[in-house]
Amino acid sequence: MNKPILYVFNISHYCEKARWALDYFGIAHEVRHVMVGTHRRLAKKLGAKRGSVPFLQTHDCMIAGSDSILDWCEAQPTSRPLSLVGKDSEQVRAIEKRLDDVLGVHVRRYFYSDALINSPELVRPLFSKGLPLWQRAAVTVGWSRIVPIMIKLMDLGPHQGQESLAIVEQELAWCDGLLSDGRPYLCGDQWSRADLTAASLWAPVVAPKEHPVYPHAVYPSAVAAKMKEWTDRPTLQFVRRMYATHR
Numbered sequence: 001m002n003k004p005i006l007y008v009f010n011i012s013h014y015c016e017k018a019r020w021a022l023d024y025f026g027i028a029h030e031v032r033h034v035m036v037g038t039h040r041r042l043a044k045k046l047g048a049k050r051g052s053v054p055f056l057q058t059h060d061c062m063i064a065g066s067d068s069i070l071d072w073c074e075a076q077p078t079s080r081p082l083s084l085v086g087k088d089s090e091q092v093r094a095i096e097k098r099l100d101d102v103l104g105v106h107v108r109r110y111f112y113s114d115a116l117i118n119s120p121e122l123v124r125p126l127f128s129k130g131l132p133l134w135q136r137a138a139v140t141v142g143w144s145r146i147v148p149i150m151i152k153l154m155d156l157g158p159h160q161g162q163e164s165l166a167i168v169e170q171e172l173a174w175c176d177g178l179l180s181d182g183r184p185y186l187c188g189d190q191w192s193r194a195d196l197t198a199a200s201l202w203a204p205v206v207a208p209k210e211h212p213v214y215p216h217a218v219y220p221s222a223v224a225a226k227m228k229e230w231t232d233r234p235t236l237q238f239v240r241r242m243y244a245t246h247r
């Protein structure tokens with residue numbers, strides 16, 4: 001194998017985190033889009049420890065999960081002098097973990113509780129893009145069966161959407177609070193993996209112009225209205241700045 005292969009869903013914010021990490025460290029890699037519904041089988045076949053995307057296949061190991069992929073990137077000899085560990089690595093890790101475990105899950109549940117229930121046709125192209133022709137056709141034909149499975153697996157619905165929205169707003173207040181003293185980065189004056197994680201996981205409600213997917217997406221109207229309402233919040237401004245500066 002010449003280059004590591006990163007397996008992704010095009011739309012996934014955790015995949016964006018992994019993609020960004022590889023790009024940031026200048027690690028040449030191939031991005032392979034995986035068809036939803038086949039990803040767990042593929043992960044198992046390749047020996048990944050988890051079934052969810054992203055997973056990275058290197059010449060000697062399989063790495064599952066955006067945090068572990070970031071760890072792997074850090075450990076590679078690359079031309080990038082700047083590590084993302086941060087000055088206070090414990091604080092950086094704690095922020096990354098909260099973003100991964102809380103924001104990442106609920107921003108997705110909020111978005112899909114609207115998009116997949118009210119306008120699933122807006123979402124389909126985001127899952128088809130980058131797939132080989134026959135898989136794009138399979139997603140199109142099978143979409144009406146895929147959507148209810150996703151709704152069930154992610155526990156989506158109007159009530160769940162509101163519940164996740166409340167959590168996203170709470171996480172927004174928390175991130176705004178971290179930035180409230182005017183610091184350029186979440187942990188102070190140094191760009192770290194906490195910032196890369198925050199920017200990637202907030203990106204679905206920011207659609208920064210450097211993002212490879214979201215600026216081309218059509219958003220359901222309620223989510224679009226929330227994005228507008230939040231646009232001047234420090235966190236959203238921070239995300240745009242991270243993309244403009246580091247992506």
Ligand SMILES: N[C@@H](CCC(=O)N[C@@H](CS)C(=O)NCC(=O)O)C(=O)O
Pocket residue numbers: 009012013014015040051052053054064065066067100108
């Ligand atoms: N904490 C994991 C989360 C990964 C995750 O939830 N991936 C989603 C896409 S956004 C997925 O693969 N969902 C389908 C599944 O788990 O089967 C990470 O950072 O990689």
